[in-house]
Amino acid sequence: MGSEALLSLDGITAGYGRAALVLRGLSVTVNAGEVVCLVGPNGAGKSTVLRVASGLLAPRSGTVVLAGEDVTGRSPQDLLGRGMAHVLQGHSVFREMTVGENVRLGGYTVRDPVRLRARIEAVKELFPVVGERWDSVAGLLSGGQQKQVEFARALMLEPRVVLLDEPSMGLDPKTTATVFDQIDLMRRTGVAVLLVEQNARRALEMADVGCVLDLGRVHLSGPARELAADPRLGALYLGGAAAGNGGS
Numbered sequence: 001m002g003s004e005a006l007l008s009l010d011g012i013t014a015g016y017g018r019a020a021l022v023l024r025g026l027s028v029t030v031n032a033g034e035v036v037c038l039v040g041p042n043g044a045g046k047s048t049v050l051r052v053a054s055g056l057l058a059p060r061s062g063t064v065v066l067a068g069e070d071v072t073g074r075s076p077q078d079l080l081g082r083g084m085a086h087v088l089q090g091h092s093v094f095r096e097m098t099v100g101e102n103v104r105l106g107g108y109t110v111r112d113p114v115r116l117r118a119r120i121e122a123v124k125e126l127f128p129v130v131g132e133r134w135d136s137v138a139g140l141l142s143g144g145q146q147k148q149v150e151f152a153r154a155l156m157l158e159p160r161v162v163l164l165d166e167p168s169m170g171l172d173p174k175t176t177a178t179v180f181d182q183i184d185l186m187r188r189t190g191v192a193v194l195l196v197e198q199n200a201r202r203a204l205e206m207a208d209v210g211c212v213l214d215l216g217r218v219h220l221s222g223p224a225r226e227l228a229a230d231p232r233l234g235a236l237y238l239g240g241a242a243a244g245n246g247g248s
């Protein structure tokens, strides 16, 4: 679906403080209605790619283009307002607040009450558990349910690009499948999804395009299912979370 490039990172170099560069000429493009999955060993720089895309880390060189506009170096708030949503690794729901309060936080800049109500209804439809547990304290939900609350919160502003950092982390296989189904639903709404996953095999089964990061750049890329079958993918993990045993 859709061939409109919504997010393009081009020739990105980036790093932290005086330490060696983490990204060294990285380029990746995500089209509307497409899931692009970044895989690679621990420390390869996958989360760093998402941080550069969402404005949390300014690149040293290279460009970030969102829906045709050069947004390199813009703040996370600015990028959020332009349609970039970043769901961080781990759990980021406010555990003491209700599901409804968490979701409403994602729409705090929506001034029009009619639009706000419409967005709430839209995310409840996409993630039924959000509606069912609206008044529950978020910390009482299971890990997978909390992840769906995070997704709902991220979609409140109708983002064009969603960055997902290891959404299956800590989830059992059944819940992981549910979360991946939800990512598929996001894709069907026309959102461009840039996904980081350790669970390479499962993620590549669902993604459209796969990119293997190594030494700070995209080392291998292509149609996700072809990449999943590429023996070089396993070799790059060097006995770590190899594609063949990363699935669960």
Ligand SMILES: Nc1ncnc2c1ncn2[C@@H]1O[C@H](COP(=O)(O)OP(=O)(O)OP(=O)(O)O)[C@@H](O)[C@H]1O
Pocket (backbone or CB within 6 Å): 016, 019, 022, 040, 041, 042, 043, 044, 045, 046, 047, 048, 049, 198
């Ligand atoms: N805030 C930070 N300050 C300094 N160095 C950092 C910071 N965050 C990450 N790094 C370093 O940058 C490199 C890439 O980290 P990053 O988290 O992007 O990798 P990753 O591929 O997402 O790893 P993982 O699969 O383990 O989550 C690592 O060497 C890491 O130590």
